[in-house]
Amino acid sequence: MANRAMVGFRVMRAGPLALLQDAGRFGTRHIGVTQGGPADMHAWAWANQLAGNQWGTPVLEVTLGGLELEAERDLTIAVTGADLTARHQNQPLPLWRRVRIAAGERVSFGAPAAGVRAYLAVSGGFKAEPVLGSVACVVREQLGGFDGHGRKLEEGDQLTLSSAEGFSPHAAEAEAPVPEKPDYSAPLTLDLLPGAQIADFTGKSLFDAFNASWQVDQRADRMGVRLSGPALRCNITSMVSEGISMGAVQVPPDGQPIALLNDRQTIGGYPRLGNLTALSASRLSQCQPGHQVRLRPIGFEAALREHRQFMGNFSFLPSSNNI
Amino acid sequence: MNVGVLPRLEPAGIDGYMVRLFDTIDEDNLAWLSALSRDCETAFGQALVDLVPSYTTLLVIFDPLQISAWQARIRLSELLARLTPDPALAGGKLHDVATWYHPEVGPDLARVAELSSLTEEAVIKAHSEREYRVFALGFSPGFAFMGLLDSSLTCPRLDTPRSRVPRGSVAIAGQQTAVYPTVTPGGWNLIGRTAARLFDRDRDGFSLMKVGDRVRFVAVDRNTFESEGGDPTPVSPTTKETR
Known part of the structure; x- marks a missing residue:
């Protein structure tokens, strides 16, 4: 039994x-x-x-x-x-x-x-x-x-x-x-891996994206977290819908970025700044509305190293005491 | 627009690549996307986490602890270099979706008729005489985006989405058509309803449709619809969202 x-x-x-x-x-x-x-x-x-x-x-x-x-x-x-x-x-x-x-x-x-x-x-x-x-x-x-x-x-x-x-x-x-x-109340900087449409944003918007202070909006749930701040402009306004990966930061026509989390829709058609790292997405999900966050570009190697380091803390092997 | 040579591999985090094969929606894309999906399953094996095909792209998600992004990139480049369209799946599986077209379950029939300068009968005929392809699944589990509609039927989404679209609602928007698999909010024009279960937990794989499948809508009467288990409850006019 x-x-x-x-x-x-x-x-x-x-x-x-x-x-x-x-x-x-x-x-x-x-x-x-x-x-x-x-x-x-x-x-x-x-x-x-x-x-x-x-x-x-x-x-x-x-x-x-x-x-x-x-x-x-x-x-x-x-x-x-x-x-x-x-x-x-x-x-x-x-x-x-x-x-x-x-x-x-x-x-x-x-x-x-x-x-x-x-x-x-x-x-x-x-x-x-x-x-x-x-x-x-x-x-x-x-x-x-x-x-x-x-x-x-x-x-x-x-x-x-x-x-x-x-x-x-x-x-x-x-x-x-x-x-x-973590101290979830502390000011937060989120690591973002630049994505394919990053160069389609205007120069000023790219400056704003990585230099402005963003505020976590009321509209924040397991699907995504909206950030409010300066409106970002992209030369692409809409795209043919395509798969959305974890942590993708999309920018709809109103210019306010949305970080897409675990319960996101599987496809979507807005240009994206890139992807938050898994650890940054985790931290963002702990932010209450009004929390100030900044975005910081991270390189591929650094992001992978950080991820490997984190995963190294945990046990993936089948537990031997179940035998 | 991002100008560049296709196909293109675009980074999508440390664990994914967006494989951009085309820049426009076309039925011919599907045989290529299906071939690449299958090749990825073979080439990545256990390291493959998810594949998301859509109109012009395939998002490939892998386990970065099993395969590095560099290796993944090389592997994808090799697959693309010898990619050929999938002749077996060029056709896709054919589904006949029995549909009761009626204003009670398709409250936007009149709106579509008006926008397209057709009679309601002509709208039904135009919708049901064409064969569609499934370009993508998304929005909700089992929701299949199909196209392309006869250009006379092209009409915009509702200004105010309904907060509750009944399961099985057959709908159109833009150049596409779909069936709502479950009760969800929705802004597409409802023109009928089917008893077919698009997302069924008792079915192996749950979803009736996959990208690349072919779909025909077959007009049936209310009795047939109900005998197949369809729920004829009219769409409530009060379920529009006010926001």
């Missing part, structure tokens, strides 16, 4: 938006199905790492707080990402580290103090039936999540765990290294 559902948490209060996210849905873009996955890959990956899970293990993405969970059994968890004033039995819950939760105890998220999204990983991982190869929850597409139909968490939900207990206390650090814990 290895497949019998094992309940880890019960949802006492759901909050505005709590979603199950694995690494994302891949190999489906050609049928119009988007990527999904964690908006902040950096914090999501650390949550799994601290909980002793492999890369890709499903985690809860908690947006703007409000979630309250009750443990149905003794659990080991790790919460990373935004400071949503999380509490454990009414005491502040330490972030970016492994925490033991006893059966019957509660974990709750309050109002955001810094950042937007927190990630809660449980040792062994949450479990749901994959749809098109992934449990990544995309509400708009009605795909993934615990119910398979893209439903966000609701009060009364029972959150199932993987029956294969993956936790090995010696396999993981108990706490993330200090440089890996």
Whole structure:
């Protein structure tokens, strides 16, 4: 009976938006199905790492707080990402580290103090039936999540765990290294790899793009984040629609750039400045409206080196303690 | 416009290349795009993450930890150097989409007729007598952009999109036609409805259509539409968004 559902948490209060996210849905873009996955890959990956899970293990993405969970059994968890004033039995819950939760105890998220999204990983991982190869929850597409139909968490939900207990206390650090814990309130510079249409923007717009201070707009969600600032002008106003990769920064005719994130539409037809690196896209997803950001061009080699360095922190091998 | 020699490899992050094969929309593009997609699957193997074909381009996403962008670029250049159009897929799979054309489920029939100076019957005839190709999928899962429409039917999107377009709605905009696979907002002109499931979780691969497929719309009456499982609920006139 290895497949019998094992309940880890019960949802006492759901909050505005709590979603199950694995690494994302891949190999489906050609049928119009988007990527999904964690908006902040950096914090999501650390949550799994601290909980002793492999890369890709499903985690809860908690947006703007409000979630309250009750443990149905003794659990080991790790919460990373935004400071949503999380509490454990009414005491502040330490972030970016492994925490033991006893059966019957509660974990709750309050109002955001810094950042937007927190990630809660449980040792062994949450479990749901994959749809098109992934449990990544995309509400708009009605795909993934615990119910398979893209439903966000609701009060009364029972959150199932993987029956294969993956936790090995010696396999993981108990706490993330200090440089890996971002200050989400600090002024932010985003690394952008210039793309094919970069030279079609006017000289002044290119100057503005990389020298102006941009403000994160109210229109910011898992599909994309709009930046407001000087209007950018491009000699190309519209293009034949084509595939859009993660972090692409498109500029519609109003001149206000939009960084396209995990739940973006799969094709689109606006010229692009280029692509944010994965780590910069992660950081942008933690910015509240009004946050000031700057764009900085990054070279290919530097971006790849940074990515490899980041990925080197994590474990991809099949866990040996499952045998 | 970005002038340059085609085909062209354009960087799309550290894990992707945009392969730009053409600069204009043409049915003949599809056989080339399909051939390149298949070649990429073979050449990249496990390192391939995603392929997004569209009207004139193929976006290739790979795992940068398995294959460097330099290697990917070389591999793509080699594929392009010996690329030949796919004769087997030049035709594509043919779908007959049974459609009930009626103002109740196609509330923009009258608008399209007026804009094209045709009767509603002539609009239906013009839409259903042509065979279309699927140029791209996107907007929502299984949403297939098909074309090209008879030029007499070319009409703009609605000024105000509907907040809720019923599943199976057959629609036109610009030179293209499509079927809404699921209930979504939408700004295309609705002219009918089909019982066909464009996106079905019980189907292997989920999507009825793929890029390169051929599509015909076949006019059927309400009884046939309903017997095939179609929902005849009229489009509510109050579902237009006010923003």
